[in-house]
Amino acid sequence: xxxxxxxxxxxxxxxxxxxxxxxxxxxxxxxxxxxxxxxxxxxxxxxxxxxxxxxxxxxxxxxxxxxxxxxxxxxxxxxxxxxxxxxxxxxxxxxxxxxxxxxxxxxxxxxxxxxxxxxxxxxxxxxxxxxxxxxxxxxxxxxxxxxxxxxxxxxxxxxxxxxxxxxxxxxxxxxxxxxxxxxxxxxxxxxxxxxxxxxxxxxxxxxxxxxxxxxxxxxxxxxxxxxxxxxxxxxxxxxxxxxxxxxxxxxxxxxxxxxxxxxxxxxxxxxxxxxxxxxxxxxxxxxxxxxxxxxxxxxxxxxxxxxxxxxxxxxxxxxxxxxxxxxxxxxxxxxxxxxxxxxxxxxxxxxxxxxxxxxxxxxxxxxxxxxxxxxxxxxxxxxxxxxxxxxxxxxxxxxxxxxxxxxxxxxxxxxxxxxxxxxxxxxxxxxxxxxxxxxxxxxxxxxxxxxxxxxxxxxxxxxxxxxxxxxxxxxxxxxxxxxxxxxxxxxxxxxxxxxxxxxxxxxxxxxxxxxxxxxxxxxxxxxxxxxxxxxxxxxxxxxxxxxxxxxxxxxxxxxxxxxxxxxxxxxxxxxxxxxxxxxxxxxxxxxxxxxxxxxxxxxxxxxxxxxxxxxxxxxxxxxxxxxxxxxxxxxxxxxxxxxx
Amino acid sequence: xxxxxxxxxxxxxxxxxxxxxxxxxxxxxxxxxxxxxxxxxxxxxxxxxxxxxxxxxxxxxxxxxxxxxxxxxxxxxxxxxxxxxxxxxxxxxxxxxxxxxxxxxxxxxxxxxxxxxxxxxxxxxxxxxxxxxxxxxxxxxxxxxxxxxxxxxxxxxxxxxxxxxxxxxxxxxxxxxxxxxxxxxxxxxxxxxxxxxxxxxxxxxxxxxxxxxxxxxxxxxxxxxxxxxxxxxxxxxxxxxxxxxxxxxxxxxxxxxxxxxxxxxxxxx
Numbered sequence: 001x002x003x004x005x006x007x008x009x010x011x012x013x014x015x016x017x018x019x020x021x022x023x024x025x026x027x028x029x030x031x032x033x034x035x036x037x038x039x040x041x042x043x044x045x046x047x048x049x050x051x052x053x054x055x056x057x058x059x060x061x062x063x064x065x066x067x068x069x070x071x072x073x074x075x076x077x078x079x080x081x082x083x084x085x086x087x088x089x090x091x092x093x094x095x096x097x098x099x100x101x102x103x104x105x106x107x108x109x110x111x112x113x114x115x116x117x118x119x120x121x122x123x124x125x126x127x128x129x130x131x132x133x134x135x136x137x138x139x140x141x142x143x144x145x146x147x148x149x150x151x152x153x154x155x156x157x158x159x160x161x162x163x164x165x166x167x168x169x170x171x172x173x174x175x176x177x178x179x180x181x182x183x184x185x186x187x188x189x190x191x192x193x194x195x196x197x198x199x200x201x202x203x204x205x206x207x208x209x210x211x212x213x214x215x216x217x218x219x220x221x222x223x224x225x226x227x228x229x230x231x232x233x234x235x236x237x238x239x240x241x242x243x244x245x246x247x248x249x250x251x252x253x254x255x256x257x258x259x260x261x262x263x264x265x266x267x268x269x270x271x272x273x274x275x276x277x278x279x280x281x282x283x284x285x286x287x288x289x290x291x292x293x294x295x296x297x298x299x300x301x302x303x304x305x306x307x308x309x310x311x312x313x314x315x316x317x318x319x320x321x322x323x324x325x326x327x328x329x330x331x332x333x334x335x336x337x338x339x340x341x342x343x344x345x346x347x348x349x350x351x352x353x354x355x356x357x358x359x360x361x362x363x364x365x366x367x368x369x370x371x372x373x374x375x376x377x378x379x380x381x382x383x384x385x386x387x388x389x390x391x392x393x394x395x396x397x398x399x400x401x402x403x404x405x406x407x408x409x410x411x412x413x414x415x416x417x418x419x420x421x422x423x424x425x426x427x428x429x430x431x432x433x434x435x436x437x438x439x440x441x442x443x444x445x446x447x448x449x450x451x452x453x454x455x456x457x458x459x460x461x462x463x464x465x466x467x468x469x470x471x472x473x474x475x476x477x478x479x480x481x482x483x484x485x486x487x488x489x490x491x492x493x494x495x496x497x498x499x500x501x502x503x504x505x506x507x508x509x510x511x512x513x514x515x516x517x518x519x520x521x522x523x524x525x526x527x528x529x530x531x532x533x534x535x536x537x538x539x540x541x542x543x544x545x546x547x548x549x550x551x552x553x554x555x556x557x558x559x560x561x562x563x564x565x566x567x568x569x570x571x572x573x574x575x576x577x578x579x580x581x582x583x584x585x586x587x588x589x590x591x592x593x594x595x596x597x598x599x600x601x602x603x604x605x606x607x608x609x610x611x612x613x614x615x616x617x618x619x620x621x622x623x624x625x626x627x628x629x630x631x632x633x634x635x636x637x638x639x640x641x642x643x644x
Numbered sequence: 645x646x647x648x649x650x651x652x653x654x655x656x657x658x659x660x661x662x663x664x665x666x667x668x669x670x671x672x673x674x675x676x677x678x679x680x681x682x683x684x685x686x687x688x689x690x691x692x693x694x695x696x697x698x699x700x701x702x703x704x705x706x707x708x709x710x711x712x713x714x715x716x717x718x719x720x721x722x723x724x725x726x727x728x729x730x731x732x733x734x735x736x737x738x739x740x741x742x743x744x745x746x747x748x749x750x751x752x753x754x755x756x757x758x759x760x761x762x763x764x765x766x767x768x769x770x771x772x773x774x775x776x777x778x779x780x781x782x783x784x785x786x787x788x789x790x791x792x793x794x795x796x797x798x799x800x801x802x803x804x805x806x807x808x809x810x811x812x813x814x815x816x817x818x819x820x821x822x823x824x825x826x827x828x829x830x831x832x833x834x835x836x837x838x839x840x841x842x843x844x845x846x847x848x849x850x851x852x853x854x855x856x857x858x859x860x861x862x863x864x865x866x867x868x869x870x871x872x873x874x875x876x877x878x879x880x881x882x883x884x885x886x887x888x889x890x891x892x893x894x895x896x897x898x899x900x901x902x903x904x905x906x907x908x909x910x911x912x913x
Contacts (some may be wrong), residue, residue: 041783634787
């Protein structure tokens with residue numbers, strides 16, 4: 001497909017808002033273009049821009065009928081689905097502010113954010129969200145109503161403050177008949193500097209903070225990103241990552257409306273990978289864990305494959321890695337390597353890319369956390385144009401990006417247009433752009449700490465290399481001082497180890513300690529298969545994690561990694577944790593970043609065990625389930641040394 | 645669904661013996677339309693035998709079974725299925741080599757009107773019919789039981805808990821008036837038990853289904869929680885019949901259970 005026609009860039013004025021741009025697009029495309037698709041009952045159901053426009057209009061006016069006024073907050077929770085996007089757009093159309101919650105948030109988090117954000121309406125999917133709403137509504141006096149769209153399981157609910165989306169649309173229609181033109185009127189009142197999103201960041205240390213983002217912030221971010229990588233209205237994008245993650249807002253809302261590409265919603269979260277394959281998106285942005293999972297899937301299939309298939313894969317990957325290496329180092333690729341590469345594409349890469357849903361991919365990004373160099377190499381060996389995005393919620397998601405043909409897997413790229421990035425004398429990364437947020441909602445002190453003279457202070461340590469690429473070392477407070485005084489980024493160790501299919505999560509310890517140690521969370525499915533294939537019996541994760549053979553398996557992986565490390569940074573001891581790190585236990589943020597300070601406190605017995613002369617550590621703790629149940633756990637874990 | 649006063653299934657004085665073993669000795673009960681009706685009892689009490697008699701796998705030596713006011717005692721199992729009696733099995737009876745969708749489709753077979761020839765050629769009415777049935781399966785069953793992610797997976801490769809769901813899906817494909825569930829919760833973990841209990845309630849209460857459920861189950865927590873009425877069997881005889889609290893208090897039931905390894909029957913919650 002060619003894109004000879006240069007995409008017309010929008011002009012961002014003081015009056016431009018997301019709804020205004022959206023309305024323009026809806027008028028332009030009408031019923032001629034599919035705005036979104038949702039897989040429902042096994043079939044991809046298209047929704048045209050005309051329908052999209054109608055639904056949003058009805059919901060927006062319905063929200064007005066329910067009492068929503070300008071600057072009122074609308075909290076949204078639930079899986080990605082068209083109704084969620086309609087509700088967000090509807091709220092913005094009437095001058096409301098969208099607040100997103102993670103679908104799997106525990107009740108305390110939901111309550112905190114709803115209460116802190118002063119949300120008036122809550123939009124949920126169905127029964128699960130309705131239960132959460134009913135639990136908190138008495139404690140959040142500003143919250144008036146909840147809107148829901150999935151009738152499944154809702155038959156027994158008769159609380160009058162629960163309103164179905166159908167009813168909201170009916171109210172909207174009524175209001176439209178009474179006051180025709182009101183909807184367009186409300187949209188036209190919007191200004192670029194109005195707040196459109198109140199975005200709660202997943203604090204690795206403290207309570208979530210609500211970042212205030214304006215229409216101007218969101219639109220300039222999208223514009224500047226697309227100045228680097230243009231997207232086209234013929235593109236497909238699959239929306240399946242939480243809307244409470246800024247990256248998904250960036251693609252679905254900001255870029256989606258500017259470029260007019262088609263959004264696709266998977267049938268269920270469990271079917272996302274399969275649905276991505278069916279769609280074959282052109283653009284994709286996901287946190288590293290999604291790519292890590294893809295690599296793991298391939299590695300596991302490889303382990304199970306027949307001899308001939310394994311050999312074909314090994315050969316094709318060898319060629320792929322070589323060519324990718326030449327490209328990384330910007331050396332010309334000789335024609336015979338090109339020929340070999342093409343053959344391996346035909347034989348292996350093509351099929352593999354198809355299975356991963358990457359056969360039509362043009363631009364794919366990772367961001368939100370660090371990704372290991374091995375993962376990066378893997379995708380480039382397959383010919384997938386994977387690039388790093390760096391940014392914070394506070395800068396609408398993106399400030400730095402790799403450029404095509406200038407990709408270095410140890411950097412995050414160079415700033416996007418209209419963006420400046422500097423390093424403070426202390427080594428902190430700071431940035432400035434039109435997309436920098438207004439401040440934190442109701443937290444002036446935090447705002448003053450983060451925003452100084454228009455410069456956004458990231459809390460990350462890094463430097464700019466000779467070619468102008470930004471290198472992110474780690475979160476400043478996470479940087480370790482090793483026994484010989486060198487600074488070391490724990491995430492480097494962690495991301496390296498995560499390339500092993502057997503390892504899901506890693507926590508590296510070693511700050512001001514005599515040596516480096518790690519805590520491993522094995523991958524239950526992969527290690528479980530490995531064990532079954534060897535007739536090793538186990539009944540649960542805790543049991544499997546403590547089996548001696550599994551310890552040896554993990555030990556081998558660590559020895560492999562240790563070889564590439566300077567002696568002082570090599571891992572000396574490790575423990576297989578009896579459970580996986582879980583956001584429900586506060587060990588990870590909702591975007592799956594390790595909350596170091598928290599795990600250090602929680603697992604201090606393990607840390608002590610790793611730095612004393614014992615062969616087992618005892619653990620006595622509670623596990624919280626998603627529905628709030630707490631289970632008490634007592635267990636012993638072995639400490640294993642790694643031969644140096 | 646509101647429980648009605650209309651008797652849907654009437655079992656009268658059933659006697660069933662295998663050689664010298666008396667499995668059922670004069671069991672009688674009535675299931676009302678819209679009920680969740682549970683049959684409990686220690687191992688070997690005759691619960692599964694009773695279900696087998698109702699759906700026609702066994703022919704009792706004595707007694708009669710009436711469904712919707714008509715005697716069905718002499719009907720073959722498939723004829724009973726045509727009248728709207730569907731069931732699941734304690735030990736799964738799925739086609740392990742076929743996909744989930746194909747297994748469910750088989751449950752729908754009874755409703756296919758096309759002949760052999762037009763089915764082989766697959767055109768016009770037959771194609772339309774096929775699409776209609778697929779639509780039913782997608783909308784009413786796959787969505788209800790949340791098995792979208794595995795419709796094309798081979799059943800034998802699925803974990804046990806999901807296979808149980810497929811078994812239920814196939815029974816639902818019949819679009820039954822009454823569904824007999826033989827230990828739907830056995831072997832499931834806590835989360836799966838909660839899901840399955842929710843599905844049973846959905847099948848019973850959702851406007852679309854409103855299906856009467858006859859449940860044989862050992863998980864007392866769930867049985868007492870969701871049933872409208874419970875009967876208890878012991879050594880082939882009915883020892884209690886009533887609402888869950890009544891049956892729980894019944895001294896015969898307590899005695900029958902206390903004679904057994906007690907912890908086998910305690911609830912998982």
